Amino acid sequence: MQTIDLKTTVGELVREAPSRARVFESMKIDYCCGGKIPLADACAKKKIDPARVLDQLQQCDAKLNDDSSVDADAMSLTELADHIETTHHAYLREELPRLDFMTEKVARVHGDKEPRLLKTREAFVALKAELEPHMMKEEKILFPMVRQLEASTEREGFHGGSVGNPIRQMEHEHDQAGNALAILNESTDGYTPPEWACNTYRAMLDSLAQLERDMHQHIHKENNVLFPKAIHLEQRA
Numbered sequence: 001m002q003t004i005d006l007k008t009t010v011g012e013l014v015r016e017a018p019s020r021a022r023v024f025e026s027m028k029i030d031y032c033c034g035g036k037i038p039l040a041d042a043c044a045k046k047k048i049d050p051a052r053v054l055d056q057l058q059q060c061d062a063k064l065n066d067d068s069s070v071d072a073d074a075m076s077l078t079e080l081a082d083h084i085e086t087t088h089h090a091y092l093r094e095e096l097p098r099l100d101f102m103t104e105k106v107a108r109v110h111g112d113k114e115p116r117l118l119k120t121r122e123a124f125v126a127l128k129a130e131l132e133p134h135m136m137k138e139e140k141i142l143f144p145m146v147r148q149l150e151a152s153t154e155r156e157g158f159h160g161g162s163v164g165n166p167i168r169q170m171e172h173e174h175d176q177a178g179n180a181l182a183i184l185n186e187s188t189d190g191y192t193p194p195e196w197a198c199n200t201y202r203a204m205l206d207s208l209a210q211l212e213r214d215m216h217q218h219i220h221k222e223n224n225v226l227f228p229k230a231i232h233l234e235q236r237a
Contacts, residue, residue: 004057006050010042011035013057014199018206019064021199023056025098032200072221077150077233080226081143088218089135095211096128102204110201114194119187124208127180134173142166146230163234167227174219181212 004013014021014031024031029042043050072080107121145163185191191209193202 004039004054006040006043006054007038009036010039011199013039014203017061017064018199018203019210020057020060021203021206022098023053023060027053027056029053031203032198035199072225077226077229078147080221081146084218084221084226085139085143088214088221089139091214092131092135095207096131099124099204099207099211100128102200102207106201106204110198113196116187120184120208123180123183123187127177127184130173130176130180134170134177137166138170142170146226149230149233163230167231171223171227174223177215178219181215184208185212 010024010029010031012035014024014035021031027046027048029046029048034042037045039053040050043053070083072083075083103117103121103124107117111117111121142163145166149163188205188208191205191212193205197205
């Protein structure tokens with residue numbers, strides 16, 4: 001793991017690893033306009049223990065480098081539904097408001113120089129509007145049906161008919177989310193920052209890239225594992 005030097009400026013630390021912006025944001029440390037001061041001075045300015053900040057930054061770096069993944073296929077349907085809620089849904093509920101702020105700010109500040117940022121902002125707004133009610137429908141309707149289906153030894157009679165009905169709707173909404181993700185990727189050249197990009201711009205692109213990676217895993221676990229297994233279980237009952 002890379003050693004973090006307190007003499008390194010806050011801006012350079014984020015430039016090396018844009019995901020570190022989350023740590024600085026949580027501690028109200030300015031890494032953009034105020035990013036030219038050493039980390040030690042930034043901590044002193046905010047009266048924050050530097051050791052605490054270093055620990056958070058190292059945890060952030062370790063998480064970024066952790067390539068471990070769960071075996072979704074080995075989980076029960078209930079375990080997988082729980083995992084999706086506590087991992088992917090929890091991530092989205094934390095990250096969507098943050099990215100809402102960042103995409104709006106970057107588009108407003110740099111949209112004249114890079115007009116495609118306005119397209120990025122529009123695509124993100126559409127994605128957010130799709131995902132928030134989507135997660136609620138899964139948690140309140142589909143996942144309880146899946147858990148009930150797995151727990152029962154007899155064929156379930158659901159109010160909405162077959163479990164396949166809400167699954168088809170969720171898959172359609174996944175397609176809509178995938179279209180928005182494709183626009184985000186295309187409008188940012190694969191989340192590649194221009195040379196002149198400020199640290200907020202770079203942090204936004206890094207976060208959008210991570211959002212895309214998480215969404216791909218999220219949708220894979222549902223479309224390719226949870227949904228077909230639930231349909232198969234209902235047909236077999």
